[in-house]
Amino acid sequence: MLRARITGTGSAVPDKVLTNQDLEKMVDTNDEWITTRTGIKERRIAAKDEYTSTLAIKAARSALEMVSVSPEQLDMILVATVTPDFPFPATACIVQNELGANNAVAFDITAACSGFLYGLSMADAYIKTGAFKKILVIGAELLTRIVDFTDRNTCILFGDGAGAVLLEPSEEEKGILSTHIYSNGNHWQLLYLPGLGTRNPVTEQKTMDERLYYLRMEGNDVFKYAVRAMGDAATAALEANGCTADDVKLLIPHQANRRIIEATGKRVGIPLERIFVNLHKYGNTSAASIPIALDEANRSGRLNPGDLVLMAAFGGGFTYASALIKW
Numbered sequence: 040m041l042r043a044r045i046t047g048t049g050s051a052v053p054d055k056v057l058t059n060q061d062l063e064k065m066v067d068t069n070d071e072w073i074t075t076r077t078g079i080k081e082r083r084i085a086a087k088d089e090y091t092s093t094l095a096i097k098a099a100r101s102a103l104e105m106v107s108v109s110p111e112q113l114d115m116i117l118v119a120t121v122t123p124d125f126p127f128p129a130t131a132c133i134v135q136n137e138l139g140a141n142n143a144v145a146f147d148i149t150a151a152c153s154g155f156l157y158g159l160s161m162a163d164a165y166i167k168t169g170a171f172k173k174i175l176v177i178g179a180e181l182l183t184r185i186v187d188f189t190d191r192n193t194c195i196l197f198g199d200g201a202g203a204v205l206l207e208p209s210e211e212e213k214g215i216l217s218t219h220i221y222s223n224g225n226h227w228q229l230l231y232l233p234g235l236g237t238r239n240p241v242t243e244q245k246t247m248d249e250r251l252y253y254l255r256m257e258g259n260d261v262f263k264y265a266v267r268a269m270g271d272a273a274t275a276a277l278e279a280n281g282c283t284a285d286d287v288k289l290l291i292p293h294q295a296n297r298r299i300i301e302a303t304g305k306r307v308g309i310p311l312e313r314i315f316v317n318l319h320k321y322g323n324t325s326a327a328s329i330p331i332a333l334d335e336a337n338r339s340g341r342l343n344p345g346d347l348v349l350m351a352a353f354g355g356g357f358t359y360a361s362a363l364i365k366w
């Protein structure tokens with residue numbers, strides 16, 4: 040049976056670090072509150088001349104270099120992002136151009152923080168049909184461009200970054216075992232960006248006056264839904280493969296809040312020692328969080344051949360998703 044296998048991983052974050060102490064000087068907050076309520080200590084913030092594509096391209100090059108695959112060999116580039124360079128064209132097309140991936144088809148996926156796992160799911164399906172062979176899935180975000188740095192409820196949470204994986208077909212009993220993707224549009228207003236689209240065009244005064252170009256979030260409601268949704272998606276992955284939590288070597292969850300991660304682990308039955316956490320360094324990087332974590336886990340030797348790796352995400356929409364991989 041043909042499977043899609045992750046062969047290369049890469050990631051990139053901006054150099055500039057924004058610490059909790061820096062934020063103390065910007066809004067009425069403190070390191071103790073941020074650390075205990077979220078687990079975040081610092082996040083990365085892009086320079087003026089860095090864009091979502093800048094980080095996406097760096098992460099992509101790093102994944103391709105790991106396995107010595109050239110951009111011309113790519114058949115498809117998927118970029119999951121809610122902070123594209125432009126409303127159109129797709130950031131994936133900008134990445135394609137910069138890489139010189141002239142034989143690839145390229146498009147973006149909008150599924151907020153679940154975007155990377157949505158992309159993985161699509162790439163998996165395309166590879167299994169045999170229609171496409173080498174697919175790059177990238178999660179890339181510059182969330183600090185849509186965050187209000189006068190709103191302490193949101194500005195402490197988010198950061199910038201990108202992660203990429205290369206997927207290739209494999210005849211071995213290795214690779215993506217399953218993906219599950221879900222949406223629940225009933226709650227879209229709990230986490231969204233009101234301006235910059237067609238409802239509140241940037242050309243209207245209201246968009247400026249009401250600062251509609253910044254993301255809005257009902258943190259508490261999102262928190263509760265996130266724990267349930269990530270737990271359900273992760274459990275669906277285990278059940279579909281006849282596995283238990285004990286079989287999982289590493290859970291790589293979306294990095295939104297340490298308390299969400301811990302509660303998800305508890306719900307699924309995976310202890311913290313087997314959960315990958317790096318949000319203290321980067322905050323919530325939305326679609327980029329899982330591929331950055333996966334790349335760090337891979338490069339630090341935490342993944343061995345045959346390991347079962349479970350990934351689960353949750354985001355605006357609402358969207359949620361999981362994937363189970365045999366490494």
Ligand code: UT7
Pocket residue numbers: 067068069072073076077152191192193195230257258259260261262265295296299323325353354355
């Ligand atoms: O990627 C997926 C999308 N996002 C998420 O998953 C985020 C989900 N939500 C969360 O992570 C949490 O809800 C937050 C971290 C956003 C907030 O934590 P919370 O424990 O839900 O706090 P809260 O919103 O209930 O606020 C508790 C108090 C409030 O004060 P009062 O009303 O009790 O006096 C807030 O005003 O904490 C206050 N507060 C802050 N205090 C210091 C809120 N933000 C801050 C802050 N510093 N930065």
